Structure formats: structure tokens, C-alpha cells
Amino acid sequence: MQVKNDAVRKPSAAVAAMQDDWQLVAALMGGTKAMRHAGQGYLPKWPAEDKDSYAARLATATLFPAYQRTVEVLSAKPFSKPITVDKAVPAELQALFENIDLQGRNLDVFAADVAAEAMAYGMAGILVDVPVAEGVRTRADEKQRGIRPYFVQIHPGNILGWKAQIDGGEWKLIQLRLLEQCLEEDGEFGEKLVEQVKVYTPGTWQAWRKRQSADGEEWFVHQEGATTYPGIPFVPVYGKRTGFMTSTPPMLELAHANIEHWQSKSDQQSILHVARVPLLFGRQLGQTAIVVGAGSLVSSDAADSDLRYVEHSGAAIEAGRKSLLDLEDRMRQIGAELLVIKPGNVTEAQTLADNEPGMCALQRITQHLENAIDQALAVAAEWIGITHAGNISLFSDFGAATLAEAHAELLFNMEAGGSLTLETLLNELKRRGILSPDVDVPKEIAKAAALPKPTKSELIT
Incomplete structure (x- = not known):
């Protein structure tokens, strides 16, 4: 046609x-x-x-x-x-x-x-x-x-x-x-x-x-x-x-x-799935019937028989987790650079x-x-x-003098908009040296929650 x-x-x-x-x-x-x-x-x-x-x-x-x-x-x-x-x-x-x-x-x-x-x-x-x-x-x-x-x-x-x-x-x-x-x-x-x-x-x-x-x-x-x-x-x-x-x-x-994070996160999910399901490995069990489950027992008369679960060491999982966190930090930095x-x-x-x-x-x-x-x-x-x-x-008074300042501002805005939790925000500020390394984040959140909240009229004034 x-x-x-x-x-x-x-x-x-x-x-x-x-x-x-x-x-x-x-x-x-x-x-x-x-x-x-x-x-x-x-x-x-x-x-x-x-x-x-x-x-x-x-x-x-x-x-x-x-x-x-x-x-x-x-x-x-x-x-x-x-x-x-x-x-x-x-x-x-x-x-x-x-x-x-x-x-x-x-x-x-x-x-x-x-x-x-x-x-x-x-x-x-x-x-x-x-x-x-x-x-x-x-x-x-x-x-x-x-x-x-x-x-x-x-x-x-x-x-x-x-x-x-x-x-x-x-x-x-x-x-x-x-x-x-x-x-x-x-x-x-x-x-x-x-x-x-x-x-x-x-x-x-x-x-x-x-x-x-x-x-x-x-x-x-x-x-x-x-x-x-x-x-x-x-x-x-x-x-x-x-x-x-x-x-x-x-x-x-x-x-x-x-996109790199999307692909890497898929890899991480896949390896987590594999690691969470241990493999049952048996050696020299002969014709022994194997029943796996609660209340079951596997026995064998062979001297060198062996039956055990083989599990992932977790080293690759931790490496993948750190790689994802590094990527997330790099992505935040790219966004923050537009404010510098x-x-x-x-x-x-x-x-x-x-x-x-x-x-x-x-x-x-x-x-x-x-x-x-x-x-x-x-x-x-x-x-x-x-x-x-x-x-x-249009309002344009939002430039930041340094990347650290821009980073902090972007993080504050993301927390205010619901894209980050308060705990993540404080941990990120701590990691960047904006907060002291001695700050105990869970305790700070608990203390802040216990403080009296200002009334609406106090906020207006």
C-alpha cells in the first residue's frame, strides 16, 4: 500500500x-x-x-x-x-x-x-x-x-x-x-x-x-x-x-x-534473588531418598557422604550496593551543578x-x-x-556559591517534596561533612519530634 x-x-x-x-x-x-x-x-x-x-x-x-x-x-x-x-x-x-x-x-x-x-x-x-x-x-x-x-x-x-x-x-x-x-x-x-x-x-x-x-x-x-x-x-x-x-x-x-542505575539495580535484584535461595548440595548419598522440609531427616551409611546448603558469600552483593549508592550520589551532584x-x-x-x-x-x-x-x-x-x-x-534568586551548598539545597528540597526521608537527608548531610560525624541521626530525629511545634500564628509572625 x-x-x-x-x-x-x-x-x-x-x-x-x-x-x-x-x-x-x-x-x-x-x-x-x-x-x-x-x-x-x-x-x-x-x-x-x-x-x-x-x-x-x-x-x-x-x-x-x-x-x-x-x-x-x-x-x-x-x-x-x-x-x-x-x-x-x-x-x-x-x-x-x-x-x-x-x-x-x-x-x-x-x-x-x-x-x-x-x-x-x-x-x-x-x-x-x-x-x-x-x-x-x-x-x-x-x-x-x-x-x-x-x-x-x-x-x-x-x-x-x-x-x-x-x-x-x-x-x-x-x-x-x-x-x-x-x-x-x-x-x-x-x-x-x-x-x-x-x-x-x-x-x-x-x-x-x-x-x-x-x-x-x-x-x-x-x-x-x-x-x-x-x-x-x-x-x-x-x-x-x-x-x-x-x-x-x-x-x-x-x-x-x-539508565545505568536502572540496569545495575536489575543486576542487584537478580543476585539478591539468587543469594536468598540457598542450593542443597549432596555427595555420596547413594540411593537415599531425600525429603526436604520441617520434621524430615536424611541419613546415609556412606563414610564420606555429605549434605549441606551452599549459600552466597555476600561480597558481590555489598559491592553492588555500594556501586548503586555511588551512582545515586553522582546523579544528585549532576542536578546540583545546575544551581552553582x-x-x-x-x-x-x-x-x-x-x-x-x-x-x-x-x-x-x-x-x-x-x-x-x-x-x-x-x-x-x-x-x-x-x-x-x-x-x-520570574524569581531567580536561587544560585549557590559552591557545589556543597547546591547539594544541600537540592537535598532539602527533595526532603520537603517527599522524595527523601528525613533520616536519609540527615545521613547525606553528615556524609558530606555539613553535619558533624558525631551526630546520632536516630536520636536527633527523636529529639526533634519531641520538641513543641509552633502554632500557625507563630509561623506567620
Whole structure:
């Protein structure tokens, strides 16, 4: 069966180059279920391992969610305080903020979700769109019908390709292809997902779908229209920018270390299973009937007969445990490095004043997001006929002077978010020399629990 015009659905070379990283991140962000579903992609079979043994090993493997937790903790930092809206932002634009995506998310929640996606995948997107309505051709028509722009969060995996050119000294999109899943009615009670490709050009859009024809399958223009916005209303958000519309996950090495942990942990689980089941070894027992269980006895008249359990020494188990702990520590360090201010400035105030030298990686990502939201607001403002959109600001006072400080901050945040127990937190601080080696962790926890808790009013004051 031939497919005609299928080029509209194929990812470009630039997108294809980023897809391997996106696939890796998607599996880690999906947790144990997604990792198991990936199968041999991230948990290879051992040499000579049969199908059933591998299936059992895969079914019992569990993911240590280091990548997912680090993304959640770091991407939440710019939203430790609400978004600051400049006074110059027009009231008409601010009126959109409480339901910025027409799905109930306000601007803070929407921006936080975009930040997490950019942090995880290295890229995300904001599409500024308006509802499709018959007979609407001008801004006046949109205003009369109550049609207003809204934001759409674009997952990087839905970007198929683009064309761009330099205009006015900067790169601008002249074509963009996005993959969409449309939910449509299927009979009286059913629903179905229909795949389509949305193709944007300045001032126009087309929706392509696949259908059956006499010659097989073909892609065709299902719907098309014009917009009152002259350009392509899409703004990229970068985690670690490598070029226009291209990027890489800022914590890619953490992702690979998490895969290494997934594989090593599977090995550890397997050796634990073997070690916990001792083997019964018998020598020179002749025709003696062997019954194993409580209340049973095996006897033999042979002088050199022997019957005993053979158990694992445990040396390999301890080596594996230490290896996993080392990996977990390395993964935390990779995450903490994004908070460390680069050499050049002494204080946070100096860093922000200079604007460029001395920033930590997370502050740079925050700047990318801040600029992207400003651009998206400018698009929305132009769409509804406002000449000036104003600006927003994100909280960015979270740089750490040293890796040890960043490490401690990350650990505190993980404990506060429920990703670490208090005991693990204190042990990690003790191991890093932040707490004295003489501190008895169980006793400290017991003493803290016995202290009187402050009232709500005391906490407020």
C-alpha cells in the first residue's frame, strides 16, 4: 500500500537528531511502567538469557526516579514566588492570565508546566492560537464574537519540522509543522483519536490528515484558513539551546546515569534473588531418598557422604550496593551543578547586576523561559490589537556559591517534596561533612519530634 504526500508527516533531519534524547527522557519521566515498556531498549538481555527469564527480570525491575525528581525540584524553583507582572502590561492582556490556555490553567501554572518540559527535554514550545470560527476575517470580527488568543503548550515530540530565514537581523519561522491528536465523536457514545499535521505559514494554516483512496493511503488538506496574525505564532522555550529551534536536555548526563542505575539495580535484584535461595548440595548419598522440609531427616551409611546448603558469600552483593549508592550520589551532584554560580562574581546581587557572567545554569534557563513568555504575550497583544505587551519577571534568586551548598539545597528540597526521608537527608548531610560525624541521626530525629511545634500564628509572625 502506497502513501502519497507523506512528507508532511516525516520529521526533519534536525528533529530526527533530537528524537533519541527525547525518547530517553520520555521513558525516564514515565517511570517504571514506561521503562518496562521500553524493554531491551534500556535493559538489554544477558548473553544466553532465555525469553522467560528476561521477562521475569524485566517485570520485577523498578526505577529509581532520580531524573524525574530532579526535574520536578529544579523546574519548580523559578515559581517559588508568583510571577511578577509589570505595570505596563495592559489590563486586556492581564484579563487572559487567569485562564491562559482555555483549560483552566493560569499563567503561573502554565509557565511552570512549560518550565518542567524544557528542563526535562531541553525544549518546549508556546503556540498562541485563537479558536476557529466561521466568518471571522478581521480583528474587529474576533472582538465582536468574543474570540481571544490563548496559549497552547507544545511538547517537543510534536514538532515535526520547520523552515526559517533571517528577517531584520533575526531568525524567523516561515513554516512550522506540528503533530496533533484530535478527539472526535465515534458513534453515539464512542470517541476516537485522529492524527493530523498542522502546517503554519505566516498568516495561514492547514490541517493535513490521512485517508484511504483507490491507490492506497494519502495525506490531504482536511481544513485550512487564514489568521489575523501576520507571522507564525510559535515561541520556542530552550533548556540548553544549541541553535535556532534546536537544543539538548540540560541534564542529559543525569539521564544516562539513571539508565545505568536502572540496569545495575536489575543486576542487584537478580543476585539478591539468587543469594536468598540457598542450593542443597549432596555427595555420596547413594540411593537415599531425600525429603526436604520441617520434621524430615536424611541419613546415609556412606563414610564420606555429605549434605549441606551452599549459600552466597555476600561480597558481590555489598559491592553492588555500594556501586548503586555511588551512582545515586553522582546523579544528585549532576542536578546540583545546575544551581552553582559560575566563577566570576562573588555575590548574587553582582551576578544579577552583570546579567551574564556568574549565572548558574538554572538561572539561564529561567531567563530563556521569561523571554519566551514575554514574546508569547507580545504575540497575543498584537493579535488583539495592543501595541505594547509589557513584561513579566520570574524569581531567580536561587544560585549557590559552591557545589556543597547546591547539594544541600537540592537535598532539602527533595526532603520537603517527599522524595527523601528525613533520616536519609540527615545521613547525606553528615556524609558530606555539613553535619558533624558525631551526630546520632536516630536520636536527633527523636529529639526533634519531641520538641513543641509552633502554632500557625507563630509561623506567620
